[in-house]
Amino acid sequence: MTMVTATPPAGIANAGTSDNRNVLLSVRDVRKVYGSREAVTRALDDVSFDISEGEFVGVMGPSGSGKSTLLNCISTIDTVTSGNIILSGLDITQLRSRQLSKFRRDDLGFIFQDANLLDTLTGFENIALALTIKGEKADAVRAKVDSTANMLGVTDVLQKYPRQMSGGQRQRVAAARAIVADPKLVLADEPTGALDSRNAAVLLETLEVLNAKLHATIMMVTHDAVAASYADRILFIKDGKLFNELRRGDDARTDFYQRILEVQAFLSGKQGDSPAVGFAPSHAVKPRN
Numbered sequence: 635m636t637m638v639t640a641t642p643p644a645g646i647a648n649a650g651t652s653d654n655r656n657v658l659l660s661v662r663d664v665r666k667v668y669g670s671r672e673a674v675t676r677a678l679d680d681v682s683f684d685i686s687e688g689e690f691v692g693v694m695g696p697s698g699s700g701k702s703t704l705l706n707c708i709s710t711i712d713t714v715t716s717g718n719i720i721l722s723g724l725d726i727t728q729l730r731s732r733q734l735s736k737f738r739r740d741d742l743g744f745i746f747q748d749a750n751l752l753d754t755l756t757g758f759e760n761i762a763l764a765l766t767i768k769g770e771k772a773d774a775v776r777a778k779v780d781s782t783a784n785m786l787g788v789t790d791v792l793q794k795y796p797r798q799m800s801g802g803q804r805q806r807v808a809a810a811r812a813i814v815a816d817p818k819l820v821l822a823d824e825p826t827g828a829l830d831s832r833n834a835a836v837l838l839e840t841l842e843v844l845n846a847k848l849h850a851t852i853m854m855v856t857h858d859a860v861a862a863s864y865a866d867r868i869l870f871i872k873d874g875k876l877f878n879e880l881r882r883g884d885d886a887r888t889d890f891y892q893r894i895l896e897v898q899a900f901l902s903g904k905q906g907d908s909p910a911v912g913f914a915p916s917h918a919v920k921p922r923n
């Protein structure tokens with residue numbers, strides 16, 4: 635295991651040193667190349683940023699820009715070609731298989747597009763699984779599951795099986811499962827992708843609760859500007875590179891949403907004039923009047 639002290643990435647002033655909270659995650663000069671010879675894809679091309687403890691960060695970008703690759707490298711499902719990913723001082727690109735399993739189990743929580751609950755387990759059992767695997771005592775498991783379920787409004791479905799729950803309830807149970815073991819980082823991959831707008835809003839409010847009340851650090855990949863507007867900060871990726879960063883600051887969510895739409899429009903080529911070309915920290919992109 636390699637312990638590394640996080641330093642700001644070279645060449646990008648203040649890149650992603652999000653605020654004065656402690657840095658939890660440092661992604662440093664990460665490159666991911668698929669294929670070889672004539673069929674090479676640089677899915678990630680020297681990507682560097684930090685995420686602070688307690689931050690809620692969205693990752694956006696056009697299809698094929700490298701969002702899933704980034705998430706997969708951070709979750710250690712995929713390996714980087716070069717560069718480092720440091721979580722709480724631990725360089726996770728250097729972990730071996732047993733350490734990797736422990737890291738995924740103890741330090742990460744996952745929320746996927748489809749809830750990925752186990753069909754043969756009740757809501758309670760699904761949420762409790764991570765704690766049970768860790769060997770926690772039954773009383774502690776019950777107390778943690780009950781309080782997390784209560785916080786996320788799924789107490790009523792704890793005895794139901796996933797097929798007996800609505801899509802929104804399944805996603806909230808999945809959110810409870812992601813957070814119950816108190817992971818350092820929650821990774822969400824298009825968590826609202828399979829939900830209608832009402833259930834999406836409930837899930838996003840759930841993520842807000844995880845972030846604000848339970849101080850969960852969340853990194854969420856999304857195509858959806860509404861979903862992204864719940865985050866504190868958005869990283870935009872284009873062609874495997876960090877293209878821009880937006881911070882919500884004190885903006886109302888609706889104002890932040892408008893600024894996100896502006897960058898999205900530019901990224902998809904629908905707007906001729908760049909709102910802020912290049913990776914620019916903080917409030918670089920302002921809404922136009």
Ligand SMILES: Nc1ncnc2c1ncn2[C@@H]1O[C@H](COP(=O)(O)OP(=O)(O)OP(=O)(O)O)[C@@H](O)[C@H]1O
Nearest residue numbers: 668669675677695696697698699700701702703704
């Ligand atoms: N296993 C692989 N082998 C070869 N190329 C890959 C592989 N996985 C991803 N890529 C390529 O890497 C690039 C980034 O893909 P990635 O899935 O990270 O994009 P994305 O931003 O998540 O896209 P989407 O929004 O469509 O899910 C794409 O050009 C993709 O074709």
